[in-house]
Amino acid sequence: MRPPRRTGSALDNAEAAFKAATSKPVETAPKAKIIPEGKEMVSLRLDRAVLEHFQDDGPGWQDRINDALRAAAGLDEV
Numbered sequence: 001m002r003p004p005r006r007t008g009s010a011l012d013n014a015e016a017a018f019k020a021a022t023s024k025p026v027e028t029a030p031k032a033k034i035i036p037e038g039k040e041m042v043s044l045r046l047d048r049a050v051l052e053h054f055q056d057d058g059p060g061w062q063d064r065i066n067d068a069l070r071a072a073a074g075l076d077e078v
Contacts, residue, residue, distance in 0.1 A: 039066075 008016075046065075054061040054068075070076050 054064050057064065067076075
């Protein structure tokens, strides 16, 4: 019985192995683009005491109010 016949040269085999090891794998499906959640500008009436409570810590008070509202609505992800 004869040994199996080799196809291609050693150089071709080495080049194919190099390409396989260094090529970026082809993605099977495109990744879904995640659209970041936007913020909406609104006018909101708050008690003066509530507003002062959040403004006492300085800049970022609007984000702190937003965080408190998200927590109160149960929207925070743990």
